[in-house]
Amino acid sequence: MLHTRLTVSLRGAAKCLLAAAALAIGTATAQEAAAPAEPAAPSIEQRVFDLEKYVTNGQAGKDGDTVWKSNIAGPGPGHNAWQMTSTALVIFMTLPGLFLFYGGLVRKKNILSVIAQCMGIAGMVTILWWACGYSLSFGSGAGSTQPFIGDMAYKFLDGVSPYASGAGYWWISDAMWAMFQLSFAIITPALILGAIAERMKFISVLLFVAIWMFVVYFPFAHMVWSTTGFMCGPLNPNATIKAIDFAGGTVVHMTSGWSALVLCILLGKRKGYGKEPMAPHSMVLCAIGTGMLWVGWYGFNAGSALGADGIASNAFMTTTLAAATAGFVWAVLEWILKGKPSVLGFCSGIVAGLVVITPGAGFVTATSSVIMGVAAGVIPFIAVAYLKKILGYDDALDTFGVHGVGGTLGAILTGVFADEKANSIVAGLKEGLLMNQLKAVALTIVWSVVATVVITIIVKIIVGLRPSEEVEASGLDLAEHGEAGYEH
Numbered sequence: 001m002l003h004t005r006l007t008v009s010l011r012g013a014a015k016c017l018l019a020a021a022a023l024a025i026g027t028a029t030a031q032e033a034a035a036p037a038e039p040a041a042p043s044i045e046q047r048v049f050d051l052e053k054y055v056t057n058g059q060a061g062k063d064g065d066t067v068w069k070s071n072i073a074g075p076g077p078g079h080n081a082w083q084m085t086s087t088a089l090v091i092f093m094t095l096p097g098l099f100l101f102y103g104g105l106v107r108k109k110n111i112l113s114v115i116a117q118c119m120g121i122a123g124m125v126t127i128l129w130w131a132c133g134y135s136l137s138f139g140s141g142a143g144s145t146q147p148f149i150g151d152m153a154y155k156f157l158d159g160v161s162p163y164a165s166g167a168g169y170w171w172i173s174d175a176m177w178a179m180f181q182l183s184f185a186i187i188t189p190a191l192i193l194g195a196i197a198e199r200m201k202f203i204s205v206l207l208f209v210a211i212w213m214f215v216v217y218f219p220f221a222h223m224v225w226s227t228t229g230f231m232c233g234p235l236n237p238n239a240t241i242k243a244i245d246f247a248g249g250t251v252v253h254m255t256s257g258w259s260a261l262v263l264c265i266l267l268g269k270r271k272g273y274g275k276e277p278m279a280p281h282s283m284v285l286c287a288i289g290t291g292m293l294w295v296g297w298y299g300f301n302a303g304s305a306l307g308a309d310g311i312a313s314n315a316f317m318t319t320t321l322a323a324a325t326a327g328f329v330w331a332v333l334e335w336i337l338k339g340k341p342s343v344l345g346f347c348s349g350i351v352a353g354l355v356v357i358t359p360g361a362g363f364v365t366a367t368s369s370v371i372m373g374v375a376a377g378v379i380p381f382i383a384v385a386y387l388k389k390i391l392g393y394d395d396a397l398d399t400f401g402v403h404g405v406g407g408t409l410g411a412i413l414t415g416v417f418a419d420e421k422a423n424s425i426v427a428g429l430k431e432g433l434l435m436n437q438l439k440a441v442a443l444t445i446v447w448s449v450v451a452t453v454v455i456t457i458i459v460k461i462i463v464g465l466r467p468s469e470e471v472e473a474s475g476l477d478l479a480e481h482g483e484a485g486y487e488h
Helices: 001-033 044-055 078-106 106-137 174-197 202-225 248-266 283-305 308-340 345-359 366-391 399-417 422-429 434-460 470-474 478-483
Strands: none
Touching: 078 106, 078 174, 078 202, 078 283, 078 345, 106 174, 106 202, 106 478, 174 202, 174 248, 174 283, 174 399, 202 248, 202 434, 202 478, 248 345, 248 434, 283 308, 283 345, 308 345, 308 366, 345 366, 345 399, 366 399, 399 434, 470 478
16 A cells, blocks of 8 residues: 555646656747857858958948858957047047147247146046946937937946947947047037137036037037937938038037037127237247147048948048138138238138038048038138128137037038048938938027026026136236246
């Protein structure tokens, strides 16, 4: 009897074990079926395909619906090296290019204030970018559809790996993409300094820029360059405004230029403006800064191709043609209208040409860039030489006349001259492009103007805007930084 019961119990246990094993096997099989299959190792043909894609700066590991595990996934040495070089060039534009350009144009008692403001902005914006700025500009988590601002997926640059690629483009490191975009975030608010030079407190500049980055820059970087952006025609098929901006006509030059106009008006004119001479103290420094800006701008424009490819070459070419043409045209206009071609005219024209070509550098052909260069030498010249006098605002170093007017002009002309011969992506966006560019221009102006009014009021309430009349008269260098740019 005991033997029989034991046999029955063993048989029952065996059945239970078999059933459990069968269930486990079935569950594992179901999980394996549900899990995505690992891409297969590439064939010889697919490996050659990947190499071709690297050379042409395209996507490896995928040909139509066929996907394989690429042997060269991750940052590509040549393209990534160009991105590293471009990032260094754009930082070089601010430090020292911009502060020498602006510093030479102010009076010698204020040159260190310009340098300190540029350096202060560079440091503060970098910290903001690390903490949350990059994420707010380009963060788009799973299922994210935010058209106006990103999320906090990459706060403190979490998940931004130097060994991964794809956040910016196929062959550049995600870390380099973040640093390349940081270089843009640094120079954009620094451009505003030209309009308010010699008459705004250092603490006020820093507070204004800190708020402005969150209210203006981060949203526009997201709207124009993010895959879910409101105005990102090339990357977001659902964009409300399908505009194009290759390297920052709206994001960089229009936001800073129009904000600069509003800020300089609200701030008021420099003490003695129109009554005493305020000539540049060193056109030599200004000219050196101009040369540095021109060289650095290749990182700005050609670097925005995100690889050392044909589009980068096109942007390099159009940047050169537009800058040289505009500098020559501006100086000739001065020669005709004022009797002499000034070095300041050459410098202003070169920068205007660089600004105007920026949104279209990778989208227009050589001849179109020359036409845009002519326009850059004429329209901003009129704004600087005549419009400022007519309206009476004190845009000290012509930030609005060059960057605001030039950026607006460039964004519109990009809609006119964008050509699929220069960049194939234009083909799918050409219909209605000019209207979309005009919409983007209008939104940028309204947003920048309204935001700047509000931010300026907030800053004035918290820390004030201007130094005392005594400090302004003696110069900001000694009063705010305890140093003098020159011994005598």
